[in-house]
Amino acid sequence: MRISDKHQKIIDAAVNVFAEKGFFNARISDIARQAGVADGTIYLYFNNKYDILISLFEEEIGKIILEVKKLIEKEEDPRRMLEIFIAQHLGLVRRRKSLAEVLQMELRQSNKFMREYRNTKFIEYIDIISAIIRKGQEMGVFRPEVKPGIAKRAIFGAIDECARLWILNPDTTYDINETAAQVSRIFLAGLEQPSVQ
Amino acid sequence: MRISDKHQKIIDAAVNVFAEKGFFNARISDIARQAGVADGTIYLYFNNKYDILISLFEEEIGKIILEVKKLIEKEEDPRRMLEIFIAQHLGLVRRRKSLAEVLQMELRQSNKFMREYRNTKFIEYIDIISAIIRKGQEMGVFRPEVKPGIAKRAIFGAIDECARLWILNPDTTYDINETAAQVSRIFLAGLEQPSVQ
Amino acid sequence: MRISDKHQKIIDAAVNVFAEKGFFNARISDIARQAGVADGTIYLYFNNKYDILISLFEEEIGKIILEVKKLIEKEEDPRRMLEIFIAQHLGLVRRRKSLAEVLQMELRQSNKFMREYRNTKFIEYIDIISAIIRKGQEMGVFRPEVKPGIAKRAIFGAIDECARLWILNPDTTYDINETAAQVSRIFLAGLEQPSVQ
Amino acid sequence: MRISDKHQKIIDAAVNVFAEKGFFNARISDIARQAGVADGTIYLYFNNKYDILISLFEEEIGKIILEVKKLIEKEEDPRRMLEIFIAQHLGLVRRRKSLAEVLQMELRQSNKFMREYRNTKFIEYIDIISAIIRKGQEMGVFRPEVKPGIAKRAIFGAIDECARLWILNPDTTYDINETAAQVSRIFLAGLEQPSVQ
DNA sequence: TATGAATGAGACTTCATTCAT
DNA sequence: AATGAATGAAGTCTCATTCAT
Numbered sequence: 001m002r003i004s005d006k007h008q009k010i011i012d013a014a015v016n017v018f019a020e021k022g023f024f025n026a027r028i029s030d031i032a033r034q035a036g037v038a039d040g041t042i043y044l045y046f047n048n049k050y051d052i053l054i055s056l057f058e059e060e061i062g063k064i065i066l067e068v069k070k071l072i073e074k075e076e077d078p079r080r081m082l083e084i085f086i087a088q089h090l091g092l093v094r095r096r097k098s099l100a101e102v103l104q105m106e107l108r109q110s111n112k113f114m115r116e117y118r119n120t121k122f123i124e125y126i127d128i129i130s131a132i133i134r135k136g137q138e139m140g141v142f143r144p145e146v147k148p149g150i151a152k153r154a155i156f157g158a159i160d161e162c163a164r165l166w167i168l169n170p171d172t173t174y175d176i177n178e179t180a181a182q183v184s185r186i187f188l189a190g191l192e193q194p195s196v197q
Numbered sequence: 198m199r200i201s202d203k204h205q206k207i208i209d210a211a212v213n214v215f216a217e218k219g220f221f222n223a224r225i226s227d228i229a230r231q232a233g234v235a236d237g238t239i240y241l242y243f244n245n246k247y248d249i250l251i252s253l254f255e256e257e258i259g260k261i262i263l264e265v266k267k268l269i270e271k272e273e274d275p276r277r278m279l280e281i282f283i284a285q286h287l288g289l290v291r292r293r294k295s296l297a298e299v300l301q302m303e304l305r306q307s308n309k310f311m312r313e314y315r316n317t318k319f320i321e322y323i324d325i326i327s328a329i330i331r332k333g334q335e336m337g338v339f340r341p342e343v344k345p346g347i348a349k350r351a352i353f354g355a356i357d358e359c360a361r362l363w364i365l366n367p368d369t370t371y372d373i374n375e376t377a378a379q380v381s382r383i384f385l386a387g388l389e390q391p392s393v394q
Numbered sequence: 395m396r397i398s399d400k401h402q403k404i405i406d407a408a409v410n411v412f413a414e415k416g417f418f419n420a421r422i423s424d425i426a427r428q429a430g431v432a433d434g435t436i437y438l439y440f441n442n443k444y445d446i447l448i449s450l451f452e453e454e455i456g457k458i459i460l461e462v463k464k465l466i467e468k469e470e471d472p473r474r475m476l477e478i479f480i481a482q483h484l485g486l487v488r489r490r491k492s493l494a495e496v497l498q499m500e501l502r503q504s505n506k507f508m509r510e511y512r513n514t515k516f517i518e519y520i521d522i523i524s525a526i527i528r529k530g531q532e533m534g535v536f537r538p539e540v541k542p543g544i545a546k547r548a549i550f551g552a553i554d555e556c557a558r559l560w561i562l563n564p565d566t567t568y569d570i571n572e573t574a575a576q577v578s579r580i581f582l583a584g585l586e587q588p589s590v591q
Numbered sequence: 592m593r594i595s596d597k598h599q600k601i602i603d604a605a606v607n608v609f610a611e612k613g614f615f616n617a618r619i620s621d622i623a624r625q626a627g628v629a630d631g632t633i634y635l636y637f638n639n640k641y642d643i644l645i646s647l648f649e650e651e652i653g654k655i656i657l658e659v660k661k662l663i664e665k666e667e668d669p670r671r672m673l674e675i676f677i678a679q680h681l682g683l684v685r686r687r688k689s690l691a692e693v694l695q696m697e698l699r700q701s702n703k704f705m706r707e708y709r710n711t712k713f714i715e716y717i718d719i720i721s722a723i724i725r726k727g728q729e730m731g732v733f734r735p736e737v738k739p740g741i742a743k744r745a746i747f748g749a750i751d752e753c754a755r756l757w758i759l760n761p762d763t764t765y766d767i768n769e770t771a772a773q774v775s776r777i778f779l780a781g782l783e784q785p786s787v788q
Numbered sequence: 789t790a791t792g793a794a795t796g797a798g799a800c801t802t803c804a805t806t807c808a809t
Numbered sequence: 810a811a812t813g814a815a816t817g818a819a820g821t822c823t824c825a826t827t828c829a830t
Contacts, residue, residue, distance in 0.1 A: 006810095006811095024221035027802090027803065027804085028803075028804060028805080029803080029804095029813095032813095037811080037812090038811060038812040038813055039804090039805085039812085039813065039814095040805085040806075040807080040811070040812055040813065040814095041810080041811055041812070041813095043804095043805070043806080044810065044811075048804075048805080049804065049805095104305060105305050107305075107361075108301060108302050108304070108305035108361070109219070143386075145382075146379065146382075146383065147371065147375075147379055149371065150359065150371055150375075150376055150379045150380065151379070151383060153355070153358045153359045153362055154355035154356075154358065154359060154379075154380050154383060155355070156358055157354040157355040157356070157357055157358020157359065157361075158350070158351035158352070158354040158355045158358075159351075159354070160354055160358065161350045161351065161353055161354020161355075161357065161358075162347065162350045162351060162354065164304075164305070164354075165350055174344065174346065174347055178344075178347075179347055182343065182344055182347045182348070182351075183347065183351050185342075185343075185387075186343065186348060186351060186384070186387035186388065187383070187387060188387075189340075189386060189387040189388075190382075190383035190384055190385075190386040190387030190388075191383065191386075191387075203793095203794095224819090224820065224821085225820075225821060225822080226820085226821095234794080234795090235794065235795045235796055236795085236796065236797095236821090236822085237794075237795060237796060237797095237822080237823075237824080238793080238794055238795070238796095239822095240821095240822065240823080241793070241794075245821080245822080246820095246821070246822090400789095400790095418615035421823090421824065421825085422824075422825060422826080423792095423824080423825095426792095431790080431791090432790060432791040432792055433791080433792060433793095433825090433826085434790070434791055434792065434793095434826085434827075434828080435789080435790055435791070435792095437825095437826070437827080438789070438790075442825075442826080443825065443826090498699060499699050501699070501755075502695060502696050502698070502699035502755070537780075539776075540773065540776075540777065541765065541769075541773055543765065544753065544765055544769075544770055544773045544774065545773070545777060547749070547752045547753045547756055548749035548750075548752065548753060548773075548774050548777060549749070550752055551748040551749040551750070551751055551752020551753065551755075552744070552745035552746070552748040552749045552752075553745075553748070554748055554752065555744045555745065555747055555748025555749075555751065555752075556741065556744045556745060556748065558698075558699070558748075559744055568738065568740065568741055572738075572741075573741055576737065576738055576741045576742070576745075577741065577745050579736075579737075579781075580737065580742060580745060580778070580781035580782065581777070581781055582781075583734075583780060583781040583782075584776075584777035584778060584779075584780040584781030584782075585777065585780075585781075597814095597815095618798090618799065618800085619799075619800060619801080620799085620800095628815080628816090629815065629816045629817055630800090630801085630816085630817065630818095631801080631802075631803080631815070631816060631817060631818095632814080632815055632816070632817095633801095634800095634801065634802080635814070635815075639800080639801080640799095640800070640801095
């Protein structure tokens with residue numbers, strides 16, 4: 001195992017603590033306690049508090065990218081691919097609520113940091129969407145005038161906002177599956193060639 | 198003048214400072230300096246740092262709601278209304294970049310706060326979208342199976358994410374007008390009754 | 395009237411506020427509000443917060459000295475005089491509870507101040523006791539070996555501590571009259587010439 | 592060692608600083624400097640500034656109670672016990688002047704706090720006096736009509752006030768031993784059964 | 789005289805980070 | 810590698826005092 005067991009324990013603890021309190025209100029000692037290590041131990045694995053957040057983000061989103069890519073590459077139909085991406089992203093909220101909260105929060109974190117940190121993992125993630133769209137356009141399934149660079153943002157934003165709602169009010173909101181279905185339908189209708197219908 | 202001049206000066210300064218540094222990295226003394234008042238003066242107008250953020254949000258989004266409602270109520274066609282809402286929201290980013298940054302950041306602020314603070318102004322804002330959709334459905338323009346409560350989130354999320362991109366990389370990205378046009382087209386196509394076309 | 399009406403209003407307000415919150419926790423604005431004047435007005439009558447405390451003390455204890463002296467000088471018997479002094483001091487607690495609290499607190503205030511401020515009014519007050527004792531010794535009523543300078547402290551301390559108890563727990567404690575009677579009896583027995591009995 | 596070395600160091604430093612400046616004028620950094628620790632270290636041992644005062648009080652008065660009880664329980668004669676209590680209390684002033692100052696100050700501290708904080712240690716301390724008196728009454732040495740609950744306050748107040756005088760003007764006042772002797776004599780004469788004499 | 793908005797120095801407290809063990 | 814006690818910088822907020830009106 002390249003990455004120590006404790007490294008992952010700390011990441012997991014940080015996910016929970018950041019999700020509960022937010023990055024700035026989270027204390028290193030909270031993370032340490034939840035990870036079952038001493039405060040100082042954290043600094044053997046991470047440079048500083050912000051480094052935990054960045055590492056967490058890169059590693060966890062890396063895993064998510066692998067998962068969703070594996071699911072998508074089995075498919076042929078770009079429409080189906082998009083449905084899978086959307087369902088997968090929203091499914092993450094149910095399966096790993098705290099992680100979803102942190103990833104979401106992080107993207108909007110203090111802009112000073114975001115500007116400094118070129119978030120390549122996140123770009124890789126949403127570029128899955130634009131790749132799907134491009135493929136659909138090549139296949140003549142999606143309308144050619146849609147700009148994949150804009151559409152990917154629109155689609156990601158839409159599902160992320162639905163996720164945010166669900167995170168804040170898990171009970172009072174629409175069922176996640178239904179949300180995924182609705183969002184998929186809207187975007188598919190919005191992207192498809194009229195002639196295709 | 199109901200609200201003192203200094204109240205607004207502090208809000209304006211806070212918008213700039215929060216946008217630049219983020220809420221947690223912003224210091225009260227930064228805001229005070231930029232507002233041209235003493236640190237203590239801020240506490241004559243706001244209870245605490247977080248109260249500045251909340252007040253800022255409520256007051257500024259209140260103005261935005263008024264503006265966009267005024268524009269929309271002149272229109273008859275729900276499709277046009279949606280275009281206006283989208284264009285208006287994205288236009289805000291160009292006209293008032295710092296404000297847009299803060300409002301965006303704020304929505305994802307430390308979830309602990311967000312859970313406590315029922316963000317009624319924000320809900321009022323996105324309910325403009327669902328009202329438009331409902332109207333379109335009544336008029337037979339938009340598809341009846343679309344759930345306005347989900348679609349409003351999707352649409353808001355899409356434009357907000359596009360705004361975020363533009364805020365972070367104003368230069369390298371698509372033109373705002375083009376973005377608005379693309380997003381409008383996707384959603385209109387996604388919402389419209391096939392028969393209408 | 396030599397001393398303005400507002401001067402007394404501020405003193406009265408300060409008595410209440412100091413009694414309720416203590417000197418350090420009391421705010422000038424509290425006193426101003428209770429006195430029905432503006433914060434700044436207080437500084438037309440007093441140099442600073444501590445000056446209010448000193449003035450309050452000197453003026454109010456001055457009145458108390460006058461009152462008790464007037465009562466005592468009607469008497470011939472030093473034993474009766476002592477009883478009157480004790481009853482009068484404890485009676486103050488019932489009649490003017492807040493004032494009693496402040497005077498008491500003040501005597502033990504931050505020693506830095508107490509050392510700087512020679513509390514002549516207070517000395518004048520307890521010297522009434524030593525004068526009574528001396529008179530009693532001259533008349534052969536009180537034992538000559540008692541040192542008036544020590545006895546005055548002991549007597550004042552005893553009644554002040556009883557007052558303190560009553561201030562803190564007005565309900566659960568002995569009746570004030572009974573306390574006065576008991577304390578008088580103890581000290582009279584302690585001071586009188588055995589032969590006198 | 593149950594309580595860390597630093598805990599006691601901070602208490603000792605606080606005694607000195609509170610005695611010199613008073614509780615409210617004392618700064619945490621003063622205490623830290625005098626204790627030879629960092630400011631933050633204080634908060635590893637105490638919750639807040641006021642907690643230092645309370646802890647100091649409880650712990651130090653606890654020790655004093657133990658000492659005086661040990662001395663008293665060797666005696667049979669209640670008169671002698673009272674003398675010992677008085678001498679011991681006044682002796683404390685000479686041996687531990689700063690501590691005496693703080694304990695005294697504390698009893699009259701901002702009444703808001705005193706009302707909240709049921710000062711059980713102090714009550715335990717002065718209940719030593721009432722226990723002595725009750726014992727003397729049972730033995731027929733002290734007069735039965737004296738109420739121990741009042742007398743304990745009177746005696747404590749008397750010696751505390753003498754202590755206060757000595758703390759403020761150590762030079763110009765009576766010798767502590769003489770004061771103790773005088774106060775003892777007054778109270779013994781005041782308490783004893785006439786027939787006993 | 790009177791006001792009360794404004795000032796700004798200063799204190800308590802927190803907590804990321806270090807380092808001796 | 811691991812600990813966790815200790816550090817000390819830094820920020821929010823308070824409030825006595827001032828001064829233009």
